[in-house]
Amino acid sequence: MSPTLRIAFRFLTAKKRAMLMSLSCIILGVGLFIVTQATTSGFEDYFIKTILGTNGAIRIEDKIQETMRTLAAKGATGDSSFMIAQREGRKYVEGIEEPKQVISALKEFDNVAAVSEVLHGPAMMRSSFKGESVRAYGINLEDHLRVSDLRQQIVEGSLEDFRSSPSGALIGKVISERLLLSVGDWFILEASDKTGRQSRRYRVSAIYETGVADIDRSRVYLNMSECRSLLRKPTGASFIQVSLFEKDRAPQDALRIEDVIHYSARSWQEREKSWLEVFRALRFSTAITVSVFILIAGLAMFNTLAMMVMEKTKDIAILRSMGYTRQDISRVFLWQAAIVLVIGTVVGMALGALVTYSVSQVRISIRGIFATDTFIVAWSLWHYVAAVLTAVIMVMVASLVPSRRAARLEPGDVIRGTAQ
Amino acid sequence: MPEISDNIALRCTDIHRYLGQGEGRVHVLRGVSFEAKRGEVYAIVGPSGCGKSTLLYLLGLLDRPDSGEIWINGHLMSNSVDEARTAARGEHIGFVFQFHFLMLEFTALENVMMPMRKLGKLTPAQMVDRAKMLLNDVGLGEKTHRLATQLSGGEQQRVAIARALANQPSIILADEPTGNLDVKNSALVFDLMTRLAKESGQAIILVTHNPEIAGRCDSVRPMRDGLFV
Numbered sequence: 001m002s003p004t005l006r007i008a009f010r011f012l013t014a015k016k017r018a019m020l021m022s023l024s025c026i027i028l029g030v031g032l033f034i035v036t037q038a039t040t041s042g043f044e045d046y047f048i049k050t051i052l053g054t055n056g057a058i059r060i061e062d063k064i065q066e067t068m069r070t071l072a073a074k075g076a077t078g079d080s081s082f083m084i085a086q087r088e089g090r091k092y093v094e095g096i097e098e099p100k101q102v103i104s105a106l107k108e109f110d111n112v113a114a115v116s117e118v119l120h121g122p123a124m125m126r127s128s129f130k131g132e133s134v135r136a137y138g139i140n141l142e143d144h145l146r147v148s149d150l151r152q153q154i155v156e157g158s159l160e161d162f163r164s165s166p167s168g169a170l171i172g173k174v175i176s177e178r179l180l181l182s183v184g185d186w187f188i189l190e191a192s193d194k195t196g197r198q199s200r201r202y203r204v205s206a207i208y209e210t211g212v213a214d215i216d217r218s219r220v221y222l223n224m225s226e227c228r229s230l231l232r233k234p235t236g237a238s239f240i241q242v243s244l245f246e247k248d249r250a251p252q253d254a255l256r257i258e259d260v261i262h263y264s265a266r267s268w269q270e271r272e273k274s275w276l277e278v279f280r281a282l283r284f285s286t287a288i289t290v291s292v293f294i295l296i297a298g299l300a301m302f303n304t305l306a307m308m309v310m311e312k313t314k315d316i317a318i319l320r321s322m323g324y325t326r327q328d329i330s331r332v333f334l335w336q337a338a339i340v341l342v343i344g345t346v347v348g349m350a351l352g353a354l355v356t357y358s359v360s361q362v363r364i365s366i367r368g369i370f371a372t373d374t375f376i377v378a379w380s381l382w383h384y385v386a387a388v389l390t391a392v393i394m395v396m397v398a399s400l401v402p403s404r405r406a407a408r409l410e411p412g413d414v415i416r417g418t419a420q
Numbered sequence: 421m422p423e424i425s426d427n428i429a430l431r432c433t434d435i436h437r438y439l440g441q442g443e444g445r446v447h448v449l450r451g452v453s454f455e456a457k458r459g460e461v462y463a464i465v466g467p468s469g470c471g472k473s474t475l476l477y478l479l480g481l482l483d484r485p486d487s488g489e490i491w492i493n494g495h496l497m498s499n500s501v502d503e504a505r506t507a508a509r510g511e512h513i514g515f516v517f518q519f520h521f522l523m524l525e526f527t528a529l530e531n532v533m534m535p536m537r538k539l540g541k542l543t544p545a546q547m548v549d550r551a552k553m554l555l556n557d558v559g560l561g562e563k564t565h566r567l568a569t570q571l572s573g574g575e576q577q578r579v580a581i582a583r584a585l586a587n588q589p590s591i592i593l594a595d596e597p598t599g600n601l602d603v604k605n606s607a608l609v610f611d612l613m614t615r616l617a618k619e620s621g622q623a624i625i626l627v628t629h630n631p632e633i634a635g636r637c638d639s640v641r642p643m644r645d646g647l648f649v
Contacts, residue, residue, distance in 0.1 A: 003537040010525040318521040321482060322535040322583075323510015325503065412483030415517065415595075416473070 004328050007319070008335030011308065018304040019336075023344050025297030026391055030348025031355060032293055033387035036286040038356040041383070042376035044279035050370040051272050052243070053149030054210045056116075057250045059271065060102060060257065061239035062264045063093035096263060099237040105261050106242060111253050113245050114146035117237040119227050124190040125171075125220060127179035134175060134218050136189055138227020147243040150208060150221075157183035157206030166226055168205035172216030176207045183207060189220065191230050200230050211371025275369065287386075294391050298398035301340065305333050305402035309409075316406055317414035326407040333406050337399035344395075345388045352387065428491075429512075429590045429623040430479060431455040432498075435488035437474055448474045450646035451488070456623040458590060461614050463634040464627045466643035472627040473595050475643070479625065480513050480593045481505040493590055510539050514584030514622075516594040516613065521580065522568035528555055528579045529564040535586045554582035558612055574605035581613050585620075592617050594626040598633055606630065 001009075012019055072081045096102055099117040106115050119138035124131055141163055145151050151159060155173060162168040169189075171181065181187055183204050190199040202222065210216055228234055242257075242265075244250055250267035257265040269276060309316070316329055362375040437449040448471045456462055464472045477483040479490060481497055490498040492508050500508075514535075522531050532551035536542055542550065555564050558578040560571075568576060577597060584592055597613065598606035610633050617624045626637070634640050641648050 003534070006537070007523075010523075014525045314519075314521055315523050317482075318515075318517075318523065319534070320506065321480065321509055321513075321515045323506055323538050323587075325506050328538070410483070412477040415477065415482065415521075 002331075003324075004331040005335050008332045008339065011312065011332065012336045012339055015304065015308060018307065019340055022297060022300040022304050022395075023340050023347075025293060025300050026341060026344025026395065027348040027351055029290065029294035029297050030345050030387045030391050031351035033287065033290045033390065034349065034352025034383050035355045035359060036290050037283065037383040037386065038352075038377040038379065039359060039375065040279065040283045040286055041378035041380060042360075043370075044276075044283065045378050046372065046376045047272075047275060047279065047370050048247075048268070049149075050211055051268055052247060053153070054212055054215055055268070055271065056147045056241035057244040057247050057268050058242040058254050058257065058265055059239050060096065060106070060242065060261070060263050060265050062095065063097075063262060096237045096240060097235075099240060102240055102261055102263065106240065106257065109253060109257065111244050111246055111249050113243045114143070115243075116140065116143035116147040116241045117224075118144070118239055118241055119224065119231065119233060119236070120238045121191060121227075121231040121233070123220070123230065125175065125179065126188045126190065127181050127185070129180040130178075132175060132178055132217075134189075134220050136191065136227050136230055137219055137221045138224040138231070139221055140224050144221075144241070147241045149210075153208040153210050154206045155209045157204065159206060162205035162221075162223070165203065165205060166223055167200075167202050168223065169202040170206050170208055170221035171204055172219055173207055173209040174213060174216040175218070175220070176204070178217070181207075189222075189230060191232075193232050195232065198230070198232070200226070202226075209371055211367055211369070213368050291390055291394075294387075294394050297344070297391065298394035301337055301395050302398035302402060305337065305399055306405075308336075309333065309402045309406040312406075313409060313414045316409050317411040320409075320411035321415075329409075330403040330407040333403035334396070334399055337395055337403075341392060341395045345391050348387065348391070349384050352384070426494075427457050428455050429458050429493060430625070431491040432475075432479060432485075433489050435475065435478060435485045435490070437471070437478060437483070437485050439474065448646050449478070449485070452643075452646070452648060454479075454641065454648070456591065456625050458623050459618055459621045460639060461617070461624040461637045462626070463637035463640045464625065464643060465629070465631075465634045465640060468629075470643045471646040472643055476593050476595050476625065476627050479591075480515060481509050510535060511587060512589050512591055514587070514589040514592045516577070516580050516584045516592065516597045516626075518596040518599040522571075522576050522583075524568045527565050527567055528560055528571065528575075528582075531568060531579055532582045532586050535583060539587050541587075551582070551586065554585055555579070557616060558582045574601050574609065577601060577605070577609050578612065581609065581616070585616055585622075588620060590622055592622050592624045594624065596627055596629065598628065598630055606633065610636065 072079065103115050103117065106112050116139060120135050123134055123136045125134045141159065162170055179187065181204050183206060185204050186201055188199050188201055190197060222230065244253060251269055254265040254267040319329060356377050359375050360377040363373060364375050366372050433453045435449050435452045438445050439448050440446050452475055464475065466472050478485050485498055488498065489496060492512050497505060497508055523534065529551050532554055533547050536547040536550065552564055555561055558581055560575060560578055563571065563575065571579065594613065598609050601609060614624060628634050643649065
């Protein structure tokens with residue numbers, strides 16, 4: 001053990017009460033930092049999982065058709081011509097005209113895991129109880145299961161019934177409650193277009209719950225062929241839902257897809273920007289709030305060490321007279337901060353993990369942007385690293401001032417009694 | 421450069437030192453010159469405020485002179501950098517102060533080992549052996565593991581002497597080492613210090629108000645108004 005560490009340790013144990021105060025602040029600060037990050041990140045991660053499980057990583061829909069103009073050029077070696085896009089002549093095309101071709105092109109992208117074409121349109125859903133406006137979604141079940149968490153979202157009934165029965169339908173939990181529908185019940189969907197209105201009967205194969213209130217209230221899944229008949233759209237698709245191997249690459253992939261297939265491609269980050277910003281702001285604000293605890297720990301450490309430097313001026317002088325350098329004196333005080341910091345961060349991390357686990361067991365029912373019956377937490381090493389780094393920076397910076405002051409003391413002044 | 425004899429452990433020439441600032445600035449030392457030979461005991465005496473302790477701290481490299489030179493074992497130290505002065509203090513100089521200045525959180529043994537740990541020339545076991553030997557020499561062999569707070573004033577001063585001798589310095593500087601002790605303990609501490617220092621050929625310079633102690637030194641240098649008289 002180095003002489004300075006030995007002295008630091010002895011000084012530290014002699015000032016137990018003051019050091020325990022600093023230690024408590026560090027433990028609380030680190031622990032709370034971890035817990036708040038775990039809970040806010042937990043909800044954010046779960047929200048992202050929910051939106052990926054319902055609307056996919058990328059949605060391809062609608063087309064902006066460029067009008068190209070040919071320009072001729074005459075040069076010394078001969079005539080040539082080139083094409084330029086003309087902004088004024090751009091044409092908006094709703095939906096996807098040739099979904100099979102687009103799907104085929106999409107499968108060439110290395111990050112694309114699966115694709116599913118979806119057709120949707122407005123409809124009136126009527127049960128024996130009452131009617132509600134909904135949107136009919138036509139899907140190819142196997143394709144759609146690969147780009148969504150629909151299988152995990154089923155809360156009643158089975159997908160098997162939907163797969164085997166052309167008149168089967170998957171309805172959301174909210175609409176089922178509003179229309180008093182259960183699995184096996186029949187209902188009517190009415191859709192109208194320019195040629196007139198038509199209605200068809202469907203049976204509830206299963207009830208799903210995504211937790212996203214809008215979806216659970218309005219989305220009725222039908223088999224694709226049934227939906228085409230209902231909406232009278234024999235070809236085309238409303239959009240194509242894409243799942244990715246690496247979800248975080250969605251914005252870059254969406255841009256590349258737009259360039260290649262000339263359809264609008266929106267990543268989940270772009271679609272859910274508002275909510276994601278809310279979560280980000282929440283995470284920052286809680287981190288700042290909790291950092292105040294760690295700041296207090298730093299101030300407590302500053303106070304304790306500053307007091308100790310004042311009390312130990314004679315010890316500092318005698319150490320200097322024995323040949324201890326200014327750096328040695330500084331180290332004596334920095335070691336004390338480091339010892340308290342190490343104990344504080346280790347215990348703080350343990351406390352953070354324990355409280356995070358306890359919070360994850362708390363029963364709480366949340367519906368609206370996702371569905372959960374327990375508090376959601378995220379277990380991430382980075383929360384612990386960030387908490388420890390924040391504590392290290394604040395406590396060590398706070399300790400530098402008194403330790404430097406101790407190192408600057410002139411032993412002659414101290415012994416003479418004129419030290420400032 | 422003045423000629424330095426091997427026998428001279430410490431020499432200072434024409435030392436000036438001002439203390440305080442502005443109108444309160446005082447010319448404390450007014451051109452003091454002094455030298456100390458190994459194995460000799462010097463007493464600096466004089467009235468309070470004549471500059472005795474100021475001179476001692478300058479000789480111990482705890483303070484810097486405004487002008488003049490200080491040589492320690494043939495090396496000019498008065499204008500050297502802080503690191504060199506600190507190293508010289510650790511290796512060549514032992515201090516004994518009036519108020520002991522023991523580190524209260526540590527035992528007598530640990531206090532004596534403190535300078536040895538910094539110098540790092542001995543193994544931990546050798547340090548313990550030497551510290552025990554020194555404490556034995558000062559009559560505290562039975563109290564090596566007592567905290568400084570559990571020792572009397574006289575015992576604390578004896579621990580301070582053992583600590584000053586720990587690194588076998590060539591110079592012992594003592595600022596009124598008996599000033600806080602009764603007559604019996606004063607005599608004991610002085611005898612101890614001079615005996616141990618003479619045995620190992622160390623120069624002892626002590627500042628004292630005690631005429632009896634001063635009278636038993638090899639050389640007495642009275643000071644008045646910042647000068648030896």
